[in-house]
Amino acid sequence: MSPPGDSPGEGAETGNRADSLVQRKREHVRVCLEEDVRHPVISTGFERIRLPYVSLPEIDLSDVDLSCVMLGKRLSMPFMILSMTGGASLSKTINRNLAMAAQERGVALGLGSMRVILEDPTAADTFRVRNLCPDVPLWANLGAAQLNLGCGVEECERLVQAVEADGLCLHVNALQEVAQPGGDTDWSGIIEKMRMIAGQLSVPVMVKEVGFGIDRNTAGKLGDLPIWGVDVGGAGGTSWLEVEKIAWGRDDLDAFDEFGTPTARSIVGTREACPDKFVLGSGGVRTGVDAVKALALGADFAGAALPLLQPATQSADAVCRWLDRFHQEMKVAAFCAGAQTPASLKDVRLEDQDAIKDPG
Numbered sequence: 001m002s003p004p005g006d007s008p009g010e011g012a013e014t015g016n017r018a019d020s021l022v023q024r025k026r027e028h029v030r031v032c033l034e035e036d037v038r039h040p041v042i043s044t045g046f047e048r049i050r051l052p053y054v055s056l057p058e059i060d061l062s063d064v065d066l067s068c069v070m071l072g073k074r075l076s077m078p079f080m081i082l083s084m085t086g087g088a089s090l091s092k093t094i095n096r097n098l099a100m101a102a103q104e105r106g107v108a109l110g111l112g113s114m115r116v117i118l119e120d121p122t123a124a125d126t127f128r129v130r131n132l133c134p135d136v137p138l139w140a141n142l143g144a145a146q147l148n149l150g151c152g153v154e155e156c157e158r159l160v161q162a163v164e165a166d167g168l169c170l171h172v173n174a175l176q177e178v179a180q181p182g183g184d185t186d187w188s189g190i191i192e193k194m195r196m197i198a199g200q201l202s203v204p205v206m207v208k209e210v211g212f213g214i215d216r217n218t219a220g221k222l223g224d225l226p227i228w229g230v231d232v233g234g235a236g237g238t239s240w241l242e243v244e245k246i247a248w249g250r251d252d253l254d255a256f257d258e259f260g261t262p263t264a265r266s267i268v269g270t271r272e273a274c275p276d277k278f279v280l281g282s283g284g285v286r287t288g289v290d291a292v293k294a295l296a297l298g299a300d301f302a303g304a305a306l307p308l309l310q311p312a313t314q315s316a317d318a319v320c321r322w323l324d325r326f327h328q329e330m331k332v333a334a335f336c337a338g339a340q341t342p343a344s345l346k347d348v349r350l351e352d353q354d355a356i357k358d359p360g
Helices: 008-034 089-105 115-119 122-124 145-150 153-163 174-179 190-200 215-224 240-250 251-256 263-273 287-297 305-312 316-336 343-347
Strands: 069-072 071-074 080-083 107-108 136-141 167-172 205-209 229-231 278-282 303-304
Touching: 008 240, 069 122, 071 122, 071 305, 080 089, 080 316, 089 107, 089 122, 089 174, 089 305, 089 316, 107 190, 115 153, 122 153, 136 145, 136 153, 145 190, 153 167, 153 190, 167 190, 167 303, 174 240, 174 251, 190 205, 205 278, 215 263, 240 251, 263 278, 263 287, 287 303, 287 316, 287 343, 305 316
Parallel strands: 080 107, 080 303, 107 136, 136 167, 167 205, 205 229, 229 278, 278 303
Antiparallel strands: 069 071
């Protein structure tokens, strides 16, 4: 994607696009803070499974150790604060509070969609938080649809370098793009473009769903790519279709409420199709118990965004308090299941696990 041109007309057009993206981000934040944006039809599937309660866990709660490593950086627990926003003034506050909390509590951090930087380089300031979280993995983020609009290895590298990121998330959100004014709906050939980016970029690439889930067929295709990992972003939590419907009055899209793959099923299917990839279980993860279920299903990490949004508008301390509670919930859930480490959760047999597997 070319930088803004020198001619007044081209520069004005680019400025208008950037302004439109910033306004869209402001509206997304407002809707997520003020409206009910849960998936109206699909649940995560976590409610259909239970962690076993081990009456004699034979471990000391104080010995439960959730520490882990991502991209060579040691973290306090297998959890990532997922992409939220950027580009607007409130977004800068949100990202800074998230970054300070991520550093203080030792968790990974993902930034919001950074396309706006390619339209307006000055917007990069709302994403620059590396100085606030030098010791945790930081992920840049770009919509995969942009790979059909002139974004190649050079542009992706530019985004990564702009924020000194450790990796790049390419998010997939086809249905959301349909619902957005002027959304990007050409997804032809994206798989091969992802292959090129992942094979040539200087940092690892993770493909990230935004809340509709990775279906089994897609997981199989991703398993063949030289990507580092997959964030399943399952259905059952925040629905970005609902966000767009509320933001732009798109009640003509109600018929598509049933679309999506539940988070639990998406984790299982993605792990089976991508046995050698990092799998991040997200989509409706609201408690540490949810996170432990995600790991027991096969995820390497859990992640969440929406429950951290309100605290992030307040302060880094508010985010830290949320993370402290979540960490304690994970620790107690692992203890009660008889698991001392994240790795040992792989051996936990969930009750009614077959209920979330795909038929056949």
